[in-house]
Amino acid sequence: MLAVFQAGGVQGLSGTGSLRLAMTFLKEQCGAKACLNSKPTWGNHLLMFRHLHYEDIREYRYWDPSTKGLDFSGMLVDFRAAPDKSVVVLHACAHNPTGVDPSHEQWKDICKVVQEKKFYVIFDCAYQGFASGDLDKDAWAVRYFVSQGVELFIAQSFAKNFGLYNERVGNLCVVAATPDALERIKSQVKLIVRGNYSNPPAHGARVVNTTLRDPELYSEWKGCIKTMANRVLAMRKALRDRLEALGTPGKWNHITDQIGMFSYTGLTQAQVAYLVEHYHIYLMKSGRVSMCGLSTSNLDYVAKAMHDAITKITT
Amino acid sequence: MALPFKVYRSCPSLLQYSSKAAGAVLQQRTNAWWSQVELGPPDVILGVSEAFKRDTDPKKINLGVGAYRDDNGKPYVLPSVRKAEELMMSKNLDHEYAPIGGSAEFCKEAANLAFGEGNEYVKNNLNATVQGISGTGSLRIGAAFLSKFFPGNKVVYMPSPTWGNHGPIFKHAGLDVASYRYYDKNTCGFDFQGAMDDIKNIPDKSIILLHACAHNPTGVDPKPEQWKEMSQAIKSKNIFPYFDMAYQGFASSDFDQDAMPIRQFLADGHQIALAQSFAKNMGLYGERAGAFSLTCISKEEAERNMSQIKILIRALYSNPPIHGAKIASTVLTTPDLKTQWIGEVKGMANRIISMRKQLQDNLVQLGSSRNWQHITDQIGMFCFTGLNPQQCEKLTKDFHVYLTKDGRISIAGITTKNVNHLAQGIHECSK
Numbered sequence: 001m002l003a004v005f006q007a008g009g010v011q012g013l014s015g016t017g018s019l020r021l022a023m024t025f026l027k028e029q030c031g032a033k034a035c036l037n038s039k040p041t042w043g044n045h046l047l048m049f050r051h052l053h054y055e056d057i058r059e060y061r062y063w064d065p066s067t068k069g070l071d072f073s074g075m076l077v078d079f080r081a082a083p084d085k086s087v088v089v090l091h092a093c094a095h096n097p098t099g100v101d102p103s104h105e106q107w108k109d110i111c112k113v114v115q116e117k118k119f120y121v122i123f124d125c126a127y128q129g130f131a132s133g134d135l136d137k138d139a140w141a142v143r144y145f146v147s148q149g150v151e152l153f154i155a156q157s158f159a160k161n162f163g164l165y166n167e168r169v170g171n172l173c174v175v176a177a178t179p180d181a182l183e184r185i186k187s188q189v190k191l192i193v194r195g196n197y198s199n200p201p202a203h204g205a206r207v208v209n210t211t212l213r214d215p216e217l218y219s220e221w222k223g224c225i226k227t228m229a230n231r232v233l234a235m236r237k238a239l240r241d242r243l244e245a246l247g248t249p250g251k252w253n254h255i256t257d258q259i260g261m262f263s264y265t266g267l268t269q270a271q272v273a274y275l276v277e278h279y280h281i282y283l284m285k286s287g288r289v290s291m292c293g294l295s296t297s298n299l300d301y302v303a304k305a306m307h308d309a310i311t312k313i314t315t
Numbered sequence: 316m317a318l319p320f321k322v323y324r325s326c327p328s329l330l331q332y333s334s335k336a337a338g339a340v341l342q343q344r345t346n347a348w349w350s351q352v353e354l355g356p357p358d359v360i361l362g363v364s365e366a367f368k369r370d371t372d373p374k375k376i377n378l379g380v381g382a383y384r385d386d387n388g389k390p391y392v393l394p395s396v397r398k399a400e401e402l403m404m405s406k407n408l409d410h411e412y413a414p415i416g417g418s419a420e421f422c423k424e425a426a427n428l429a430f431g432e433g434n435e436y437v438k439n440n441l442n443a444t445v446q447g448i449s450g451t452g453s454l455r456i457g458a459a460f461l462s463k464f465f466p467g468n469k470v471v472y473m474p475s476p477t478w479g480n481h482g483p484i485f486k487h488a489g490l491d492v493a494s495y496r497y498y499d500k501n502t503c504g505f506d507f508q509g510a511m512d513d514i515k516n517i518p519d520k521s522i523i524l525l526h527a528c529a530h531n532p533t534g535v536d537p538k539p540e541q542w543k544e545m546s547q548a549i550k551s552k553n554i555f556p557y558f559d560m561a562y563q564g565f566a567s568s569d570f571d572q573d574a575m576p577i578r579q580f581l582a583d584g585h586q587i588a589l590a591q592s593f594a595k596n597m598g599l600y601g602e603r604a605g606a607f608s609l610t611c612i613s614k615e616e617a618e619r620n621m622s623q624i625k626i627l628i629r630a631l632y633s634n635p636p637i638h639g640a641k642i643a644s645t646v647l648t649t650p651d652l653k654t655q656w657i658g659e660v661k662g663m664a665n666r667i668i669s670m671r672k673q674l675q676d677n678l679v680q681l682g683s684s685r686n687w688q689h690i691t692d693q694i695g696m697f698c699f700t701g702l703n704p705q706q707c708e709k710l711t712k713d714f715h716v717y718l719t720k721d722g723r724i725s726i727a728g729i730t731t732k733n734v735n736h737l738a739q740g741i742h743e744c745s746k
Contacts (some may be wrong), residue, residue, distance in 0.1 A: 013636070029352050030351065048630050051627070051631075151348055151349075159412075167637065168634075176348075196487060197448035201602055201636035203602055
């Protein structure tokens with residue numbers, strides 16, 4: 001097997017810390033000026049770029065409210081309009097906050113444009129395994145890009161797929177074309193680590209490392225991930241079924257088309273406010289729901305509440 | 316540990332299919348991307364440890380690393396800390412996100428330890444205290460805050476010399492650095508007059524970095540009367556004091572004594588910033604337990620400052636690692652464990668103090684004509700021996716003693732078994 005690529009990692013403070021290392025490295029060592037973030041994206045992406053004083057913080061179209069899916073053509077237009085060598089943050093799977101992921105074919109096109117524009121790529125990979133229940137399926141986009149020769153960064157988080165939220169376990173994976181480039185990049189990233197917090201916390205990383213290296217524990221862990229992902233998938237199906245059974249206005253296929261922890265339901269701000277006030281159901285103003293908050297004991301309640309909000313409040 | 320990559324390697328079909336295309340693409344891109352990225356300089360202290368590892372001489376001694384070792388040269392996990400960890404693990408807590416500022420209990424205990432039991436700051440909510448990633452991370456939070464909000468001259472005046480990482484931390488945050496005289500290489504002691512002269516010339520409203528105790532790397536601390544004068548001079552120039560306290564308890568074995576400069580400054584009416592580390596005094600090196608504090612004039616000011624500090628933390632790493640902080644607060648809030656811990660810290664400090672004495676005694680016995688008073692005058696983990704780079708090189712080459720070129724040795728690396736060999740080496744190299 002050809003070892004065409006060199007991959008190495010530097011432990012990071014969960015996903016956030018790993019992203020921060022990549023963003024800092026690209027600004028300080030590669031003179032990166034512009035960055036591209038999906039519209040919408042996890043709010044902290046933008047905060048981090050701002051704090052790092054990136055000159056040109058841009059958004060690329062992503063969420064299409066009319067289809068409750070991906071604005072794919074808008075995305076590519078915005079990519080092409082950005083400066084060459086921009087830093088682009090791509091969500092590896094289970095897009096936060098929308099739950100909308102590109103299809104394989106769309107990823108292939110995205111990859112072509114990324115290469116055309118010579119973008120620096122940072123994959124935010126916070127949900128591997130958690131999205132579909134399958135580690136390989138969830139890594140498809142990342143692996144495709146690597147197979148196409150794209151040198152890139154992957155900010156991995158083990159917060160969700162290991163449930164180790166507060167132990168801050170993450171990895172900044174660097175994929176470079178040569179061992180020399182990998183060493184140089186890692187050496188600079190380590191200097192950034194040194195100047196920020198010297199070295200990472202051991203505990204959580206030890207837990208993850210032990211699990212990944214022990215065949216039995218690894219197997220058991222994969223089972224746990226499947227359990228978590230399946231519960232979320234079941235909740236998505238159950239919510240959609242109930243809304244359709246109630247005859248709630250609108251289409252509800254997006255609830256099951258979307259993937260991962262979050263769903264952009266399409267609820268308006270006014271409808272959200274109504275849910276909070278009248279039903280004590282708490283969600284984001286954007287209409288983003290965390291599917292993990294649903295359970296068999298509250299599904300009926302939530303579905304009825306949503307139905308009520310949508311029929312009563314039409315703006 | 317890179318999941319996508321590790322599993323990717325077991326998918327040969329994916330590789331083989333596209334390797335030709337990938338090769339062609341790589342040719343185009345290999346030169347374009349990372350040519351301007353230079354290989355970063357290797358870590359100096361790590362370099363010392365690596366050279367030590369390669370050495371096969373049985374008499375070798377590693378005096379480079381700044382981590383405590385017991386009399387067998389082994390890492391020391393404090394029994395009280397181990398007990399606290401087990402106690403905590405037995406509670407089977409979940410791993411839900413900590414608040415951005417970290418564990419409130421830990422922050423309260425850390426502040427109380429620094430400012431004193433019953434201090435008015437914690438009592439009246441006048442401190443903005445957050446969990447930081449050990450001392451470095453706490454320094455970095457403060458640096459970020461000062462960089463954004465300090466209304467004065469954004470230059471940090473650091474003692475000369477200082478810990479090698481202070482400069483990079485402040486620079487990463489966008490602050491400039493300068494220095495004030497500190498170490499007197501003629502006396503291997505504190506250049507008090509030089510420090511005072513330099514302080515008087517620091518532009519008003521600048522920032523001054525102060526090591527609360529056990530100065531790193533020299534081991535030279537000002538005397539209490541000297542601290543008093545420095546406090547007055549700094550206050551008269553309206554300079555903002557930023558304390559780095561990484562060795563509370565570890566220096567003199569007395570927690571209150573080690574924190575005295577901080578409490579002196581507070582009593583004198585300064586507002587301060589403080590970075591605390593529990594790496595050494597709890598042996599929690601790898602768990603990164605630390606705290607950053609700002610003392611404020613009102614509860615309302617503390618709340619405003621907290622809100623801004625949290626935004627800075629959010630953009631750095633969202634929220635802190637909890638394990639080490641939980642262990643620390645378990646120790647600090649469990650009376651038996653706290654008493655035990657204080658005793659164990661005393662044990663560490665006393666071993667260091669006794670190794671200093673033994674080294675000094677041995678040098679005298681060997682008939683060295685040099686003055687080695689500074690070995691016992693200096694305090695904490697480190698000692699600036701006064702050896703020059705050539706002498707250090709000889710010490711390493713001929714005696715297999717590993718230390719940094721500036722002549723700094725980590726007393727923690729000295730044991731009753733190796734102190735004779737070390738004394739011989741130092742004597743031979745300094746004749």
